[in-house]
Amino acid sequence: MTKIVADLDRCVGAGQCVLTDPDAFDQSDEDGTVVVIQDTPADDEALKRARVAVDICPSRALSLTE
Amino acid sequence: MATDGGSSVTAPVLQTTRRCPYAPPDEHTRLRDTASGISQVTLPSGQVAWALGRLEHIRAMLTDPRFSSDRQHPNFPRFTREQPAFGLMRPSMIQLDPPEHGPARKAVIGEFTVRRMAGLRPRVQQIVDEHIDAMLAGPRPADLVRALALPVPSLVICEQLGVPYRDHDFFQSHSSALLSRNVTADERQQAVKELRDYLKELIAEKAADPADDLLGRQLAQGNDPEDVLSLAFLLLIAGHETTANMISLGVVTLLERPDELVALREDPARTLPAIEELLRVYTIAEFANSRVAVEDVEMGGVTIRAGDPVLALSNAANHDPSAFDEADEIKLDRGARNHVAFGFGIHQCLGQNLARMELQIVFDTLFRRIPTLRLAAPADRLPYKNDAFIYGIHEVPVTWEDPA
Numbered sequence: 001m002t003k004i005v006a007d008l009d010r011c012v013g014a015g016q017c018v019l020t021d022p023d024a025f026d027q028s029d030e031d032g033t034v035v036v037i038q039d040t041p042a043d044d045e046a047l048k049r050a051r052v053a054v055d056i057c058p059s060r061a062l063s064l065t066e
Numbered sequence: 067m068a069t070d071g072g073s074s075v076t077a078p079v080l081q082t083t084r085r086c087p088y089a090p091p092d093e094h095t096r097l098r099d100t101a102s103g104i105s106q107v108t109l110p111s112g113q114v115a116w117a118l119g120r121l122e123h124i125r126a127m128l129t130d131p132r133f134s135s136d137r138q139h140p141n142f143p144r145f146t147r148e149q150p151a152f153g154l155m156r157p158s159m160i161q162l163d164p165p166e167h168g169p170a171r172k173a174v175i176g177e178f179t180v181r182r183m184a185g186l187r188p189r190v191q192q193i194v195d196e197h198i199d200a201m202l203a204g205p206r207p208a209d210l211v212r213a214l215a216l217p218v219p220s221l222v223i224c225e226q227l228g229v230p231y232r233d234h235d236f237f238q239s240h241s242s243a244l245l246s247r248n249v250t251a252d253e254r255q256q257a258v259k260e261l262r263d264y265l266k267e268l269i270a271e272k273a274a275d276p277a278d279d280l281l282g283r284q285l286a287q288g289n290d291p292e293d294v295l296s297l298a299f300l301l302l303i304a305g306h307e308t309t310a311n312m313i314s315l316g317v318v319t320l321l322e323r324p325d326e327l328v329a330l331r332e333d334p335a336r337t338l339p340a341i342e343e344l345l346r347v348y349t350i351a352e353f354a355n356s357r358v359a360v361e362d363v364e365m366g367g368v369t370i371r372a373g374d375p376v377l378a379l380s381n382a383a384n385h386d387p388s389a390f391d392e393a394d395e396i397k398l399d400r401g402a403r404n405h406v407a408f409g410f411g412i413h414q415c416l417g418q419n420l421a422r423m424e425l426q427i428v429f430d431t432l433f434r435r436i437p438t439l440r441l442a443a444p445a446d447r448l449p450y451k452n453d454a455f456i457y458g459i460h461e462v463p464v465t466w467e468d469p470a
Contacts (some may be wrong), residue, residue: 009168012168012171012172012175012412012414013171013172013175013176013178013179014418015178015179015419016403016416018179018180019419019422020179020403022180026181027180027181028178028179029176029179029181029182031172031173031175031176032172032175032176032178032179033172035173040155052403055404056403056404056407058128058129058410058411058412058414059129059188059411059412059414060129061378
């Protein structure tokens with residue numbers, strides 16, 4: 001089971017994950033940091049979006065774990 | 067390597083003038099396509115710097131804490147001969163490294179979240195519609211830059227910050243002076259001082275009488291007025307001409323591709339991918355991704371030494387064939403978002419989601435409301451900003467038919 005992991009210390013609130021998959025990611029209204037709302041991609045499409053989000057996260061705050 | 071300002075016979079002078087709107091200079095492409103993709107170049111300042119041409123190296127560099135954003139470091143890459151003046155203001159987040167950078171950015175990032183940008187949409191739509199109304203009521207041809215591209219982002223950032231828009235001519239002339247390569251060091255310094263003094267006074271007024279705008283909220287949260295001043299200066303300059311230039315360039319590109327424009331008008335879902343492709347193709351702030359190494363770094367078989375200036379050939383990298391299929395083609399449905407037009411790493415553009423939203427509303431509204439819009443001069447004869455720090459077009463004459 002693949003899980004999305006977010007490192008809040010690295011996050012700079014660029015919001016690129018939210019643009020990639022608003023069903024999986026949100027941002028805190030307080031400081032803009034990532035809130036993972038769906039940490040297990042439900043299907044291949046969601047997994048593909050998660051991989052894009054990991055790739056384009058500018059601060060390398062996202063990763064996938066098996 | 068010599069970084070004392072002496073130029074090196076082995077380091078060719080960096081080409082900083084664009085010749086073709088859609089492609090990086092041939093010199094940059096050649097530097098990118100060498101065996102390592104990393105070469106030494108001589109900057110206009112006389113500094114010898116490492117130039118990274120490949121996307122993978124640039125993304126690695128911009129996420130590596132061994133490269134600093136400290137613009138006050140004597141070896142930070144400089145694109146003019148003048149010595150920059152420091153001490154006029156505190157460094158803003160763009161110049162800070164960790165650990166200082168995180169808190170400075172987090173103090174304001176809540177103002178730029180995807181949700182906050184969505185909340186600004188109705189007002190941006192209104193601003194765009196009003197400017198199109200005024201353009202349609204005026205003479206033909208109209209200059210799209212003056213009528214729409216410049217005033218829209220300018221008004222949006224002024225309202226967001228809480229800066230009176232009546233002073234926008236003042237910001238415009240000052241930001242132009244800061245972003246032009248053709249002003250003297252003294253003129254640039256004068257522009258910085260005048261803008262700083264203006265903002266300082268405005269912030270003092272807001273501290274005495276808090277307003278519900280970005281600067282007012284920053285002060286209300288207990289941020290130091292000196293830090294709010296640096297932030298205001300950064301956001302006003304960064305949020306002004308960049309988006310304006312993307313509007314101008316994007317309109318020209320789309321008007322030159324009528325079939326794709328029809329598809330875009332019929333399917334609004336095509337707009338955001340098209341914007342992403344325009345950002346990649348133009349890479350208007352191509353030299354914004356500069357750093358100075360603070361430790362030795364091995365990259366691509368090259369050793370970059372602590373203290374070496376490093377710059378990204380961002381435009382060449384955004385056309386890197388190892389990162390993008392048919393990289394030199396404009397494919398409005400490409401959907402690639404791994405470009406570095408907004409930078410990468412912890413300093414990636416704070417206002418990028420604002421810029422995307424503004425561009426989306428402008429393109430969708432303009433082409434829907436004026437389906438007969440066309441250029442009133444050949445696209446290849448337009449006055450492109452070939453020598454500016456931020457690429458764009460000075461003037462875009464457009465015309466249209468009377469509604470049937």
